[in-house]
Amino acid sequence: MLKTFATAVLDLVYPNNCINCKTAIIDQDYEFSLCPGCWQSLEKNLPPFCSKCGMHLEEITAGIDLCKDCQKQNLHFDKAYSVFIFEGIIKELIHKFKYSNKTMLAKVFAQMIFDFTVNFNFPISEYDIMLPVPLNSARLREREYNQCEILARQLHKYFPLEISTKDIVRIRNTKSQISLDKTARWKNIDGAFKIKNKYAFVDKKVLIIDDLITTGATASELAKTLKGAGVKMVSVLTIAKAK
Ligand SMILES: [Zn+2]
Ligand SMILES: [Zn+2]
Known part of the structure; x- marks a missing residue:
């Protein structure tokens, strides 16, 4: 795209810096900062993709489009979508997003998620509600913001769905899933969510918004609770999927 002389001068004076390595990005049209x-x-x-957890599959054998984990387990959500594999730079960016730099990174992530849904034809407009994964009130006080809610607010610019933040709550302050092995993750999250507004989800299609999906235990527990409240379909949209 042609630039005006003024923008070109501004680029030189105030270059965008790469959000990861801080290198100056001279071309302001370059996507994602x-x-x-x-x-x-x-x-x-x-x-x-695995038709359940959304993980990249090396191959589809005998028409089975489920990864090894999903062939063994029964996740309660219908489908999950993730833009990246949780490795390298994206790991660092998500960490920064949780603990600092939140608004600017949420904008960048929302743009990446939007492009991903366009490139791979994910029918986001079919959904009624975006649901950022709720934090327990003690955790929220400690961190001062729910990063999933900040991400949902940025995504709202691309997908103008209702955002639900008070209709379901996290009633237990579960340990961070990161420190736990697979079995412990399922136990830790069991019964963690409670519906506050029993009319909010009846016959609705809900899109859970999270930064990261690992075993899927948290999203599955949330989906189970939502389905108990009459939700028609629950999918999960995340920035990254951990292997
Ligand atoms: Zn860089
Ligand atoms: Zn899977």
Whole structure:
């Protein structure tokens, strides 16, 4: 795209800096505020996807489009979508997003998620409600913001769905799932959510918004609770999927 002389001068005076390595990005049209090198090294989650957890599949054998984990387990949500594999730079960016730099990174992530849904034809407009994964009130006080809610508010610019923040709550201050092994994660999250507004979800299609999906235990527990409240369909949209 042609630039005006004024923008070109501004680029030189106030260059955008890469959100990861701080290199100046001279071309302001470059997407995502990442320098080309950092963008290249992000591990993108590409098709074919597991039809349940959304993880990239190496191959589809005998028509089975489920990963090994999903062939063994029964996750309560219908489908999950993730833009990246949780490795390298994206790991650091999500960490920064949780503990600092929140608004600017949420904008960047929302743009990446939007492009991903366009590129792979994910029918976001079919959904009625975006639901950022609720934090327990003690955790919320400690962190001062729910990063999933900030992300949902940025996503709202692309997907103008209702955002639900008070209709379901986290009633237990569960331990961070990161420190736990697979079995412990399922136990830790069991019974963690409670519906506050029993009319909010009846016959609705809900899109859970989270920064990261690992075993899927948290999203599955949330989906189970929502389905108990009459939800028609629950999917999950995240920035990254951990292997
Ligand atoms: Zn960079
Ligand atoms: Zn899977």
